[in-house]
Amino acid sequence: MSRSYLFIPGDVPRMLQNLDVFDADSIIIDFEDSVAIDQKDEARLLTQAFLSKHHFKELDLYIRVNDVSQKTLFEADMQAIKALNIHGIVLPKVTLEALDSVDAFFDRENITFPIIGIIETPLAVLEAQTIAKHKRIQGLLLGAEDLTKDLGTTRTLDAEEILFARSQIVFAAKAYQKEAIDTPYVFVRDEAGLAVDAQRAARLGFTAKASIHPNHVETIHHYFSPSKEAIHEAKRIVAQSKKLNSMRFSLDGSMVDKPVIDRAKALLKRAEKYGVLS
């Protein structure tokens, strides 16, 4: 599980070579929107050549392939990356129908990559629950730009227009213990707006936020890491449980039981992973 997923274009060597200096928990190398149609093959060749020679232990790597309705592009992407040491693929324009096609292709080609599906159409929002349940799905990522285009509306800072989609994704993902990843904040230089947007997404229950600019990673980590107060509280709960050897007790007048203790342990585990435990 990651807090941040940073998109970088697959056809820019300068970005590929620096993917471990952006401090993102996960990198998504993009073959789709940020790569022009006549550059797709170059993105595949560059990424393939780069990842065949360079390995990143501390970083989770994903590749956003082209959507499965563009069969030739999708299959060329998959053939280029299927032997690479990556954590999974990011699948644009996911729907149940698209997932079925990918599933059949993966079975045929013996590919086992987990999939992060981008929910970016009204149909996908409505199908989010069943998509989240799918065995290959690792997480759902909201693609608000394409979604609002389909809805015939525009993005705003208060994000009212994507509230339903955000909530639907969080509920669907959480129901099946999958990751819920919020949409990138597209106003690259608006740090204050990013903070508001990231905080809102974290409060709704998203586990991570995607970004399209390295400068956003620090702010995203701030809002998607466990807070000092939450870590302190979790430590107290786990310590008291151990001390009393009990999964049910009262702490500061509040009832603590197994779900609360499990949540505290999970929070401490995440805090340790992100290096914010002490």
Added chain:
Amino acid sequence: MKPIVVGSLESSDCLITLTPSKTTTITIESIVYDAFGDAIEQVIKQTLKHHGLHDVHVYVQDKGALDYAIEARLTSAIKRYRSEADES
């Protein structure tokens, strides 16, 4: 046949131009030529050999590309070159 141009002049990248030639010839312009000119030439020769291409002029404008990027850009250029050659 039109020259095939692949890559960019951004830092860490290279622009490769392929044109038909009777034999293999290579021209390299690089910001790091003194230190890496021979290494760049080696990557180009190996990649041409790997793809069995012997009748092309390779013009490389290098902006500090690493081996993998030169190899990938040249491979892409060779694919396009062959595709163009098949069509013409």
